[in-house]
Amino acid sequence: MPNAAAIAISGVTRRFGTVTAVSALSLDVVRGEIFALVGPDGAGKTTLIRLICGALALDAGTLRVDGVDVVRRTAAVQASIGYMPQRFSLYPDLTVMENLRFYGDIFGVRAAFAERARSLLDEFSLAPFVDRRADALSGGMKQKLALACTLIHSPPTILLDEPTAGVDPVSRREFWRILYGINRAGTTVFVSTPYMDEAERAHRVGFIIGGRMLDVATPRALKDGMRGDVVEVACGARGDARRALHGDPCVRSVEIFGETLHALVGSAEESIPALTRRLEAAGIAGATLRRIPASLEDAFVARLAA
């Protein structure tokens, strides 16, 4: 039932000159889910989002949003989605309310505007700032206003392109709390993010690399499917320990993680004794090594390093 998909992408390709930004990519985004798109810089995340919202033309393939063909009925699709681009979409010299009204007018929200605006302002804790100019808002508040503008016409599906890049951790959490609320109320959320802890909270995650969708699965399945184990190394001299472990043949990568190191190895059971000996040989005594569950970031880095 292809119509059950909020977004149905089938064999979509987009080239820029000689570069193929998105390459024969297929994906179904299920209605009501939060789908996180992650991938390295230049993987095609932004291009894919712009294709979905009809801002870019396809070179091949088909793309439907709620069953409506994006190429043939671009205007209809655009009325039923909300798109929050990576760069700010706000007018800096308009106030919070003026920005909302502007987006409301574009999407033809008339009779319902006052009530819709009030409920969004309340939900996003922006009500005290309705008369403040957008350029005088903090980064976190700008993001919330941009999201409110994206939602003004009550679209069933929203597309967010790295909405929290450059946002501090506390504002980031608040943004995601809001996103959850919107999703629980029934909105499908398609979001790209460089933050793996955010992707960890999505229902499903897609790894995109070189314009191709490599894996699509739940965060749990992606972590379970990771080849190799993560060993946490707790010791004093992180830098020295990292250098010592780098040279070990069973270590695929080793990264500083808080006060510990995370080493990616084939098998924790086999590696822990060998790594302990290697650390001791390097003069690092008393290190504690234990296998820990992989995070999505571990899985992502392992996938990229493969």
Add this chain to the structure above:
Amino acid sequence: MSGDLSVHVEHLTRRFGAFTAVDGISFDIRAGEIWGFLGPNGAGKSTTIRILCGILAPTSGTATVLGFDVARDPEAVKLRIGYMAQGSSLWNDLTVEEHMRLYAGLFGLSGAKRRAAVEEWTARVGLTEQRGVLAGALPGGFRKRLALGCALMHRPQMLFLDEPTAGVDPLSRREFWDLIVGFADAGTTVMVTTHYMDEAEHCNRLALIYGGKIVARGTPSELKRAPDAGVTVEILSERNVAILDALDGVPFVRSAALAGASLHVTVDDRRDVDGLRALLEGRGFDAGPLRDVTPSLEDVFASVVRSP
């Protein structure tokens, strides 16, 4: 021993009209250290950096960078530092290579030296394949790399990096930091702002700014062991996200966040850990043992900074 200090700031204040962006802050950065400046958006981080780079005049107080007073001798400062601004400092209609050549020229490199620097730095930030691409057509993460290359190629003694990795993918962030740590090891002093708390762990010392004032400072370990840091426990559960939602709005929970595959919950004191266990059991979660852990910097950040 001011000779060992790359940055010396005393009672620095900057006002914009009625708004005080930076409010009487003082700090020192030692030569060769990586000094991290953390804080929410709008706390005063970028304003401070812009003053230190000689771009913005302080309202009051003093700041010296590499021995030069930033208010009296901003040009001497600018020649010796590298600055990577938070916003884009790129020209959309210049290519990667044109940017590199422009910056090399601005910093006085010419001829073979300039060509070598362009070549080397284009490669070091991983943009050799993109050398002919217009900056305006580069994805966000690549733009950051280009800006970093431009800031570094004259091998400054002091680097100011304002959110150098915002929007950069995890693997590239690690590569960035290997580069930055390598520079610091070679003697460059680095002042950096970031919203990635895992990156803040790379810093020798940190300061947390909130509302224009420095509210906490120290090494990462000192910040995490501060007496008012509360108690942080780790929960390893298949249902991390559901637990996170259940803890939303619970009064004694100061902060709760995913930390890799586990969940970190910070509460005020030991008694609250029992309260937390009771709450989780009451809601039907099998949370397993609540293991005491050293809080992450994100836990510290979230318990100091309250969302507005």
